[in-house]
Amino acid sequence: MRPVLLVAGALTALFFLSLALGAGRLGTGSDAVWLLAVSRLPRTAAAMLAGAGLAVAGVIMQMLARNRFVEPATVGTGQAAGLGLVAVALLAPGAPLWFRMLVAMASALLATAGFLALVRRLPFRDPLLVPLTGIVYGGILAAVTGFIAYENDLLQYIDIWMNGEFSGVMLGRYEFLWLAGAATLVAYAFANRFTIAGMGEEMSLSLGLSYGQVMALGLAIVSVVTAVTVVTVGMLPFVGLVVPNIASQLRGDHLRRSLPLLASAGAGLVLTCDILGRIIWYPYEIPVGTILGVIGAAVFIWMLQGRRADAG
Template sequence: MKKRVWLIIAFIVLIIASISIGVANITIIDIIQLDKEAWFLIWTSRVPRTVSIIVTAVGLSLSGLILQTISKNKFISPSVVGVTDSAQLGLLVAYLFLGSLSMTSKLLFAFMFAVIGSFVFITILQKIKFKNDIYVPLIGMMFGSIISAIVSFIAFQFNATQFIDTIGLGSFTTKISGNNELLYIAIIPIIVAFIYMVQFNIVGMGEDFAKNLGVKYKQTMMIGLLIISLVTASIYVVVGSIPFIGLVVPNLVSIYYGDNVKKTSWDVVLFGSVFVLFADIISRILIFPYEIPVSLTMGVIGSIVFLYLIYRRVNYAK
C-alpha cells in the first residue's frame, strides 16, 4: 500500500512537471493572475498532451498485461508479437489503395489488421507444445519481423517508405494535435479491460480450468485480443510506435507486487504512466527548447530494463 502511495505522489509530481515544461515561459504568477494567454496555452496544448501521454501509457501497459496473462508468458507485448506491425500494415494498405483518408478510417484499417495479427499469433502459440519463456517471444519477434518485411517491401515497391517512416515514429508533439479525440477511443477498451481482468487471469490458467470455473474461454480470449488490438491501433495511428511499455511495465510491477492481475492492474497503470511521463519529460529537456521523439527515449530506457529482466530471470532460474 505504501508503494502505491509513492507511485501516486510521483504521478502527481510528473503531471505538474509535464504541464509546466514548454517553450513558452509560463510562471506561477501568470497562473495566479489568470493570464489569458497562459491559460489558453495550458488548456489547448499542455493539458491535452499530458492526458494523451497518460492514456497511451495506461493503454499500452494494460495491453501488455492482458497479453502476458492470457498467453502465460512474461516476455511478450503487442509490439513484440507483431500486433503493432499489423496495424502499420493496415495503415499502409489504406494509404495505397484508398489514398487520403480521415483519421477515423485509418484507425479502422489499423484495428482490423491488428485483430488479424493478434489472432494469427495466438493461433500459432496454441499450436506450440514447447513454450519456453524465451522461445515464445522469439517466435513473436519472427512473426513481427515477417510482417515488418512485408510492409517494407510493399512500401519500397510503391514509393511509400517516407509515409512508413513518418507514422512509425512515436511522438507526443505535432502528431496528436487535433487528434486527441481519436486517441481517447482507447479509454473504452481500457474500462472493459478492468471489468474483465479476473476472467483474463482465469483464462491464462488454461481452457479446462476456465470452463470448470464457468468462464467462457474463447469469448474471453476474443475480448482480450479485441481490447489489445483497438488500444494498439488507436495509439499507433495518433502517437506512433512507443516501444517496451507493454513489455517492461507489467514485469517490473510483478516483481514487487506479485502476479495477481486484479490487485496489480492499478499499480501497472500508475507505474506505466509514471514511466512514460518521465521519459517524455527527459525527451523535452535534453535538447531544450527542441525535443527528441519519445520513442527514442523509451527505446533506450526500455532496452536497458529489458536486459535487466532477462538477467534477473536467468539468475533466478539458477
C-alpha cells in the same frame, strides 16, 4: 507507503512538470490559458492515456500468451497496425482518420490472433521461445510493411507512425486515445476473468469460464489500444513489457488488485520519457519512442538474463 499511493504521488508531480515544460514560455493571462488548453494539457493527457492503455494491453497479452516476455510491440500487433495504415494510404489515401484507425485495428486484431495461434504450438517448457517467435513474427510484418512503403515512396509516411512522439499532439488531434482509457476500464471490469484465463484453457473451462469469449475480448482490447496509439502518436515500444513485470513483483498476478498500479505506472513511464525527451536536447526534442526503446531494450535483456540465471 503503499506502492499505489507512491506511484500516484509521482504521477501527480510529473503531470504538473509536463505542463510547465515547453519551448515556449508559459507566461500569464489568456495566452497561458490558451497554451495550456490547446497544447500542453492535450499532450500530457495523451502521454498518460497511451501509457496506461499500453501497460494494460501488455499484461492482457501476457495472460493470453501465458508468457511474461511478450507485449504488443514485440509480437507484431503494432507492426500489423502500421501495415494497415500503409494499405489505407495506397487504396484510400483520402480516408478520414477514424477509418484509418478501424483498418489498423482490424489488422492488429488479425495479426495478434495469428501470433496466439502460432504460440499454442510451441512447447511451454521453454518460455523464451515465445518472445523469440514474436520478435521474428513482428520482424516479418515490419519487413513487409517497409517493402511496400519503399516500393510506393511511403517510407517517410510510415516512419511517422512507427516512431512514437508527442510533439504534434494538440487539441483535436489526440481524442481517439480516450478509447484506450475506455479499454482500460473494460479490462478492469473483466479483470477476474482475465486472471483465470491466464491459468490456461483447461483450468478456465473447469471453472466454468467461457475461454473463447475471454480470449476474444482480450484480443479486442489489445487491438484497440495498439491501433489508436499507433494512429495518434505512433508506436511506443516496451511499455507493455516493462510495467506489467514490475507491477507483478509488487502486487502479484491478480489483475483486479494490480491494475490501478499497472495503469498508473504505465502512464508515469511514458510521461517521464516524454519529459526527458524535452529536456535532454532542449529546445529540440527526442522522440519518446526512442527513449522507451533504449530503456525497454535494457530491461528486456536484464529480464532474459535473470530468467537464464533462475533456470541455471
